[in-house]
Amino acid sequence: MSMVSYASGARYLSLIGGTCLSFYDWYCDLPPASPQTWGEQTDVPESADWYNSSYIIAWGSNVPQTRTPDAHFFTEVRYKGTKTVAVTPDYAEIAKLCDLWLAPKQGTDAAMALAMGHVMLREFHLDSPSQYFTDYVRRYTDMPMLVMLEERDGYYAAGRMLRAADLVDALGQENNPEWKTVAFNTNGEMVAPNGSIGFRWGEKGKWNLEQRDGKTGEETELQLSLLGSQDEIAEVGFPYFGGDGTEHFNKVELENVLLHKLPVKRLQLADGSTALVTTVYDLTLANYGLERGLNDVNCATSYDDVKAYTPAWAEQITGVSRSQIIRIAREFADNADKTHGRSMIIVGAGLNHWYHLDMNYRGLINMLIFCGCVGQSGGGWAHYVGQEKLRPQTGWQPLAFALDWQRPARHMNSTSYFYNHSSQWRYEKW
Structure with a gap:
């Protein structure tokens, strides 16, 4: 229109x-996964930024048909050597403009995104950590932040974020301590770093993502994982929905709740109680099924293990071969590492018109965050359906x-x- x-x-x-x-x-039109993740309405780059990318996945977005005036950016960037990949169950117009075409069974995009995230975390965060990725998730995401664990039916489950107000001295935070998240720095000290919403309404100059202690203003480096400094190892439950198959979707039967072993610390709270905490990063690695030497039976030791959320697991649900899933995930992340985030996913109504559309999108968003792409020119996600960016x-x-x-x-x-x-x-x- x-x-x-x-x-x-x-x-x-x-x-x-x-x-x-x-x-x-x-x-x-607009994906709810965006405010779920960032608390803001969807915002995307203009189409001209496609030309700044060096690796593009067009995932469920038929650019020549739905973004006809902008399609030239997609075709022209290939002359610079940018690799393009189409993810669409049918051989749509976008497929003929790409170097590779993946055809997952319609509606199974989240499964494929989870498997790609599994590969990215294994190879670029654990086995051969990318310094760029590590610095990015430490500074621009909530992955170092502490989460309280709640007892539930014989195991623990992730609860809410630990806040400065939960601690005896509120970490010296007098302004909105109930809205300030907490992390450990690499020296083992607890800090309320700049950037949480509590700093939005209060001290000027602290609502930013500078790596500084919110109390002292001194630079601090946050600790991503508690592994190696933990007080104990706890079993934490994660829900699993891949066993609910229908006539339209293949299933991989596993337990409805998957127990994973996580490093945790025990803290004394202001009300006299104690709490077990772990980081968002540790929870994420466990949820993606990554074994870290904790003898976790529900974690995979190989991409060929049919466990959540490995390439072999995704192959059974999506129909896309595990080798293709591994290849694209590896290329996408490797490009982002070398270019500091210039890997992009163009996505649109093809994924957004499904009942569990937020799962599709959040799987993709996680991939981009793991690889430090969001907020980078030529990188991140580009959600497009129609007149999303009106210049006048x-x-x-x-x-x-x-x-x-x-x-x-x-x-x-x-x-x-x-x-x-x-x-x-x-x-x-x-």
């Missing part, structure tokens, strides 16, 4: 006193929503609207 055709209808509706219902939420948007909005006649714009949440006015609420069971 062109900007003019949309604006003509929306302006007419606004001028006669009508209401413009939101549309992203009912036709599945500032001038277009008053025209489209009649802001020259009335303010604010007459917008309404369509999910709530249809829930109430179609009597959907009558069918709820309480």
